[in-house]
Amino acid sequence: MSAIYVLWLRELRRYVRSRAQIAASLGQPLLYLIALGFGLGPVFQKAGQGNYVQFVAPGIISMSILFSSIFSGMGLLWDRQFGFLKETLVAPVPRFQIMLGKTLGAATVAVIQGLLVAIVCFIAGFRFADWRTIPIALLFMILIGCLFSALGTAIGSILQNIQGFQLVMNFLVMPIFFLSGALYPLSNLPGALSLVTRLDPLTYGVDGLRSALIGISTFGFVADLSVLLAVTLIFLLVGSRLFSKIQV
């Protein structure tokens, strides 16, 4: 059994044990889905864009993966606070492996969370366009999870205490979500906004997931996949570099 596996398992055990947290973290996506999905539905319909619940559900699933993976990745902060980080830092395990184990664990948790939200969406009336593309949807969910878990771990390596958490939330996580096209179509956006959305990695995740689930795509499968893979790799490398520099 390797260090990567045992750290991955640790994240999963932690997730399963925090039942209250699981329930709480389903609340927010549900609120977005109901308030926005049904609230903006009529306007969306009138604008000739079709069913808004159908459109927004992949965005909401992506959102839950984004939040869950960044927060799990930043779980590093709690390890620092409660001291467990030291135990991992003195272990004779290459720090890249430690970082990878944590990141994969966080990503797995995030994907499970995403699947739960997908079920909630299904109950709320969301329907897949084609059952055969579900493996592709899963692939994109995994990629979103890995990308943002790596980002979360990278941030967790730099931040020294939990006070920085709010900062990350307001200036990083929320913009990533709102500028990703999770809530609105990317066509006909004002120039500046259009540019910013294209710089947001989540945009490609949402686009890929939306194309797999309801068959609407802006950039196409290959572009979505390559951007996500490339950015994930970059974040993993940067994250492990930052993680290996941690001193306590």
Place this chain on the structure above:
Amino acid sequence: MIRVDNLLKKYGDFTAVDNISFHVAPGEIFAFLGPNGAGKTTTIKMLTTLLHPTGGTITIDGLDPMRHSNEVRKRFGIVFQDPSLDGDMTAAENMEIHGVFYHVPRKVRLERTESLLKLFELWEKRNEQVKVFSGGMKRRLEIARGLLHTPKILFLDEPTLGLDPQTRNQLWTHVKHLNQTEGVTVFLTTHYMDEADRVAQRIAIIDHGKIVAQGTPQELKQQTGKDSLEDAFLSLTGSTIRDEAATSADQMRQMAKMWGNRR
């Protein structure tokens, strides 16, 4: 086994460890004593690859902890002064993670986990989450975990803090046993002078980041003309209480950290 020459650690203008030198021979039990905030933990952190020194050299079993971190990490085990357990995991899971980190074969790991948890009277509680444990139980688990693998060097940073005499006795008996049978080099800090006197073969006393005396317990007593190590310690370091110094040192570190001065 451990060689330290002119070791220096500064946080901004504050010097936590000021040009200290000492060496610890293989198989030796070495006590590193000093009042709060004297620089003991900072030194241990530098020895155990957690912190980069500002200056000087460290050699652990012939290796530089900065350049060969992973090789050095394979050679030591540590019981930290402050908590380092995962509260969400059970006692057994904490042992499991540690065993995997240190490449202890599964069978050996399970055997040792059982005997150590029994020794420190945690076996009944092995499947409970650590966050529900009392302070003493957590401390005992930290120690049991630190002893799960047999390292070449064992660092014990105030391991007996907050422990009852029974557990302390268990710990030192076990540590001495490891030292005698496996030749484990032990580097320890403690505030209990009687422990240091009983267990350690050599002692270094650090105060305000400087080593003020080094030698066997006997030598230190002779040097100061006192009967007990406690009195020798007090006459070397004075009787002022150092909590102030500890806090300001901590504050300095906190400040240094806050401003991202991670070097």
